[in-house]
Amino acid sequence: MTHSLQKATLGGGCFWCTEAIFQEIRGVENVVSGYSGGTVPGHPTYREVCSGLTGHAEVVQITFNENVISYEDLLTIFMTTHDPTTLNRQGADKGTQYRSIIFYHDETQKQVAHKVIEKVSALYDDPVVTEIAPLTIFYEAEAYHQNYYRNNQAQGYCSFVISPKLAKFRKNHNDKLKR
Template identity: 70%
Template sequence: METNNLEVATFGGGCFWCTEAVFQEVKGVEKVVSGYSGGNAPGKPTYREICSGLTGHAEVIQITYDPSVISYEYILLIFMTTHDPTTLNRQGADRGTQYRSVIYYHNEKQKASAELVKDQVAKYYEDPIITEISPLDVFYEAEAEHQNYYRENQAQGYCSFVITPKLTKLRKLHAEKLK
């Protein structure tokens, strides 16, 4: 497969283990990398630093996908319907700015699509959507132990109680777009 037709999207929707597991199931997604973005701390941050909430970075994933298989807009729809985009700096029990809902756009077309999809899904939520839409500045890849976390740790408590239900919701809402 040629890789020069692939595109990249970057999102944060709480714990990156959850969002990574969701997008690893989606047809057309070639690669998902967990990482950090959106902060102001100098140098590459560590997971421990991110967890302190002092770096300003969010836990994010960077998705490499084939737009001939799945559109950026549909990827956004999956993102907006598999986490709670109405809670500020929180997803479930995970709290702090590192867990904020955010779409980091790579170009103006992605920005316009993000704003459009955010407006379209707003009517399905009782509370206002607070998802941040910002330009991607820098993406730092997370440490190796945070990559493919769900796939390698399904029996772990967080995985079975938090991530597995997210995947069940994904399968119910978006079955036609899954591998």
């Protein structure tokens, strides 16, 4: 079995939540928080992205071993650990930077994304509004955003938003957790 590393780039609201979930999945080698999908040239800052004026989404770029976990499984986890039915919003976080989006790296990923969205749509009462777009540029977020939950578990947002989301993820996807 060859060691086949692939990348996935996903935005599901605040990247701190998304990063914390994917760091716990078996076969995920690395998760980097960042920004993608903007219209303003140059490397954006967190403050600029939060203004909503750059068009970037908060995303995570996941490096994973497809011999351990498939892209389809990653997308299924992604689509069931955030609300893909709310436009430009996740919980109290509002704005285009918090939109639900899958940035595909090639045509196969694009096809899988459409397939997964079609499959999980039946789980929701409202229509899924997750965008599917080609990845153009990924910008790594500032250092203090990396491993945010691991480094700040006592912080209020981590305790009240991320911890419950992680508990639900662990319950619903126990078979995909790193041991």
